[in-house]
Amino acid sequence: MELVSEPSSVEAVHLLTVGPFPRRMAEDLIIGLSREVRVPCRLLEETTEIETQILPDRAQVHADHLLRQLEALPIERGIKLVGVTLHDMAIPIFTFVFGRSRLGGPATVVSLARLRPEFYGLPADPAVTMRRGVAEILHEIGHNLELKHCRNYSCLMFFSHDVETVDLRGMSFCASCAPLLPAGFLAPGRNRY
Amino acid sequence: MTSAERTTQQSAILIVDDEPIVQQSLAEWFRSDGYEVDSAGSAKEALRKVAEGRYDIALVDIKMPGMDGLELQSRLAEVEPDLTVIMITAYASVDSAVQALKAGAFDYVTKPFDPDELSHLVRRAIEHRSLRFENIRLKESLDAIAGAPTIIGDSPGMRHVLDLVEAVSETDATVLIRGDSGTGKELVARAIHAKSGRRYNPMVVVNCGALAEGILESELFGHEKGAFTGAQYRHKGKFEMADGGTIFLDEIGAVSQRVQVELLRVLEDKVVTRVGGQTPISVDFRVIAATNQDLEAMVEAGDFREDLFWRLNVFTVEIPPLRERPEDIIALAHHFLEQYCHAMNRPHSNITPEALEVLGSYSWPGNVRELENAIERAIVVGKECVVRSEDLPVRVHGSTEPVVNGSSLAEVERAHILSVLNAMEWNISKSAEALGVDRGTLYNKIKRYGLQRPPDGAG
Structure with missing residues (x-):
């Protein structure tokens, strides 16, 4: 399907769950995102159009395959589509990924599998999972909005491939990255840095 | 700007892999990290691109059809010796990766990559390059600042x-x-x-x-x-x-x-x-x-x-010794004049013919060090912009007279040291300074010549 989203603008964020995903958890993500961005956030109904592909011998979902399917959905101009899953994700060349997106793309995909404390043998903590999930979604949307990785470790666009760094970087875009986001994207007071 | 001078954030990476999915995934991933990225699907294409000299790091897959990664590595070293090569390998070919390391590769990374490990590896490679080039620049600066000391003398x-x-x-x-x-x-x-x-x-x-x-x-x-x-x-x-x-x-x-x-x-x-x-x-x-x-x-x-x-x-x-190469005295005197005027920020610019005559006639038992001290002293005590004969130490004037006819050099040296010691009331520091030697040398000479301080009151 044709991509119609305009990379530099965002009018709404749509969340689509992929695979088994508790409704309550998805709603919590919407609430969490709504606190961070000014644009409307909406939970889409599940669709059977999305199929996951398992990487051979790895029991992990192929993230790029999933991203391509999301990007192929009819996404309206100004909408950023976020696919979230509890499947552990990877791509053939990487052992795992937290999320995937293309610079300027219309969609992004985020896995909560490795953001959950229980993945590391720790007690479940839904609040921690939500905070990390929202941070990772904002990071990937940042890529959709043409932002590259940032060298500021406290910025949401800082490169992170472990949960410690996800926690360390916090929930704000830095003074260099925030001005590059479309005006009116962040919730009032969320562009503090 | 050469590839060697690029900063970390401007670093350019070339991905060499015959699998398009690997090229695309890595390129996209590195691009989002702020690198300039290009890819090549074969060793031949990589060599052509590197010949243009635009890359800092090459990620090279070991197993490729035609020319493999190992051969490409050695060819790349001929084309661009400064290129940092990181080998990509599957678990099955770690032996080849080790072989690549021995041939000069920076490191290797196994497929599939741990993203954190790959990111650290590339940053480490960039830091290593940066330090290497900084080291080269510093050595060049060091050579310019503290190269071989100047030895004056055309005798x-x-x-x-x-x-x-x-x-x-x-x-x-x-x-x-x-x-x-x-x-x-x-x-x-x-x-x-x-x-x-x-x-x-x-x-x-x-x-x-x-x-x-x-x-x-x-x-x-x-x-x-x-x-x-x-x-x-x-x-x-x-x-x-x-x-x-x-x-x-x-x-x-x-x-x-x-x-x-x-x-x-x-x-x-x-x-x-x-x-x-x-x-x-x-x-x-x-x-x-x-x-x-x-x-x-x-x-x-x-x-x-x-x-x-x-x-x-x-x-x-x-x-x-300086007495055997009097033709060097003038050049040395001018060298020290320039050196000390610069160090003392003094405007002295020349030595009078009379002073040059005096310098050339003296036997300089303390050799170049004594000459250096004499010029330094003349600059300190001199009032005009030239070194005059009267600015030179008294002993330098004194030696224009025949020293001790028929005496051996050692006897002359012994007599001169003794006279200076007596003149300075056996103050070793002052005597050493007057003689243009260090205190240790003066002590050695006192011991060697068996010189003894006269008892108090003996004059």
Whole structure:
């Protein structure tokens, strides 16, 4: 399907769950995102159009395959589509990924599998999972909005491939990255840095 | 801007892999991290792209159809020696990756990559490149700031010395520099070190004549904590400090018999054991020794070990005294004039013909050091913009008269030292300064000539 989203603008964020995903958890993500961005956030109904592909011998979902399917959905101009899953994700060349997106793309995909404390043998903590999930979604949307990785470790666009760094970087875009986001994207007071 | 000068954030990466999915995924991933990225699907394409010289790092898959990653690595090194190569391998071909490391690859990474590991690896490679180029720049700056010291002299004697310095500096041979006090033995040693392959490592100077036996031993070889009373801390010896560089043993003839034995052992084995220690420490150093003494006579007299003498006397540089090369006096005087005027921010610009006449007529028993001191003094006391004969030390004028007809050089030197000592009321520091030698040398000469201070009241 044709991509119609305009990379530099965002009018709404749509969340689509992929695979088994508790409704309550998805709603919590919407609430969490709504606190961070000014644009409307909406939970889409599940669709059977999305199929996951398992990487051979790895029991992990192929993230790029999933991203391509999301990007192929009819996404309206100004909408950023976020696919979230509890499947552990990877791509053939990487052992795992937290999320995937293309610079300027219309969609992004985020896995909560490795953001959950229980993945590391720790007690479940839904609040921690939500905070990390929202941070990772904002990071990937940042890529959709043409932002590259940032060298500021406290910025949401800082490169992170472990949960410690996800926690360390916090929930704000830095003074260099925030001005590059479309005006009116962040919730009032969320562009503090 | 060359690829070597690019900063971390501007670094350009070339991905060489025959699988398009690997190229695309890595390119996209590195692009989002702020790198410039390009990809090549074959070794041939990679060579063509690198020939344009735009890349800092190449990620090269070992297994590719046609020319494989290992062969590509060696070809890349010919095209762009500064390119940092990281090999990509599957678990099954780690042996090949190790082979690549031996051939100069920076590191290797196995498929599938841990994203964190790959990111760290690439940043480490960039930091390594950056440090390497910084090191090259610093060495160039160092060469410009502290290159080989200038040795002034166009006399046949000094030209011969300069030829010897050139010849020996490229080798690692032990050098024995001989010459009277003040002729510039340390300067020649520094020139040899500065022109040698060890120039970026330290040159450690030890004045063997200035230290008592026990202290010299500890200074040379180091000591362990508690090795002797007062050894409160472990102390690295000069040989250890000179590791990779040069140790300059000045006044080697002043070393005691006991330390000579230790010294010989260290020179032969290149291994030191700290005083009070048990552990042998391997050190890599070049030895340059210097003396103003007649070592052969000392060997004859049993004061200097013959085996140590032959160990040191591999390549000899003999520096002629200034009185044997009067044609160098004027050039040296002008050199010191320029040097000290610059250091003191004084406007002196020349030396009067009368002063040059005086300088040229003096015998300079303290050699170049005495001449240097005389010029320095003249600049300090002089009131005009030129060095005049009256600005020079009195002794320099005095020697225009015949010294002591028929006397040997040693007798002249003995008489001159004695007269200066008496004039300075045996104040060693003042006498040494007047003679243009250091205190240690003056003490040695007092001992050698058997000079004794007259009893009080004897005049």
